[in-house]
Amino acid sequence: MSETAAAMIRFDQVTKRYASGHEAVHELSFELAAGEMAFVTGHSGAGKSTLLKLIALIERPTRGHVTVNGQNLHGLRRGRIPELRRGIGMVFQDHRLLMDRSVYDNVALPLIIAGLSREEIAKRVRAALDKVGLLERERAAPITLSTGEQQRVGIARAIVAKPAVLIADEPTGNLDPQLSGEIMRLFADFQQVGTTVIVASHDLPLVKRMGKRVLVLDHGRLLDDWRPGST
Ligand code: ADP
Numbered sequence: 001m002s003e004t005a006a007a008m009i010r011f012d013q014v015t016k017r018y019a020s021g022h023e024a025v026h027e028l029s030f031e032l033a034a035g036e037m038a039f040v041t042g043h044s045g046a047g048k049s050t051l052l053k054l055i056a057l058i059e060r061p062t063r064g065h066v067t068v069n070g071q072n073l074h075g076l077r078r079g080r081i082p083e084l085r086r087g088i089g090m091v092f093q094d095h096r097l098l099m100d101r102s103v104y105d106n107v108a109l110p111l112i113i114a115g116l117s118r119e120e121i122a123k124r125v126r127a128a129l130d131k132v133g134l135l136e137r138e139r140a141a142p143i144t145l146s147t148g149e150q151q152r153v154g155i156a157r158a159i160v161a162k163p164a165v166l167i168a169d170e171p172t173g174n175l176d177p178q179l180s181g182e183i184m185r186l187f188a189d190f191q192q193v194g195t196t197v198i199v200a201s202h203d204l205p206l207v208k209r210m211g212k213r214v215l216v217l218d219h220g221r222l223l224d225d226w227r228p229g230s231t
Helices: 048-055 078-086 103-114 118-131 147-159 177-190 205-207
Strands: 008-017 023-033 037-041 064-070 088-092 165-169 197-200 213-218 221-226
Touching: 008 048, 008 197, 023 037, 023 048, 023 064, 023 197, 023 213, 023 221, 037 048, 037 177, 037 205, 048 064, 048 165, 048 197, 078 088, 078 205, 088 147, 088 197, 103 118, 103 147, 118 147, 165 177, 177 205
Parallel strands: 037 197, 037 213, 088 165, 165 197
Antiparallel strands: 008 023, 008 064, 213 221
């Protein structure tokens, strides 16, 4: 595969074999340009989560190379992982909010960890909540929000530090079809402002409707790489 200067995410013949001996992804190669959005789809167990974990270095490849923002993750020292992760917003199916903290505090968390000033945090948290349409709920406890709103808080937390890359693992897994569409469109909005977005979802009809690039995995192999405009 040829080197592209603007690639934000690059997989080069990546294989991941878990300690169990199971090969979750097999010789996977693809590139995602900076500012591009792609869905990863495929059956349960196809390797979607594993692909996302390899980007955030939650897992390391058994063979092959993953490059994020020009940085080959192979050999990246443990001490530099937090720096890598600061550049990657992550959204999960089960949003992982702190239920004993307000919406505001949940979204502020990554910025508090990064050591930003109180004023800067307030500015950025409100901007993030505004983007997901929850500015009026900043003092609410997450438990009082609907499932869709809770997922929006998770998305606000993922983008509050303005990461170059946004990854989401089945972000609509617990939502009804209408809310699922709204959440997916929210991800597309972040792509519009230059974020590289990669969303794993088994919901193929929803993914197709979005009209974005689709990587189809089957038993860890890239079965199809569909791009808008192609048939
Ligand atoms: P998907 O997200 O498409 O459902 P996953 O990436 O979660 O797929 O899993 C791919 C395959 O790897 C599955 O067969 C799964 O059981 C296996 N797998 C995932 N995580 C682990 C792990 N930590 N240890 C062993 N096997 C795993």
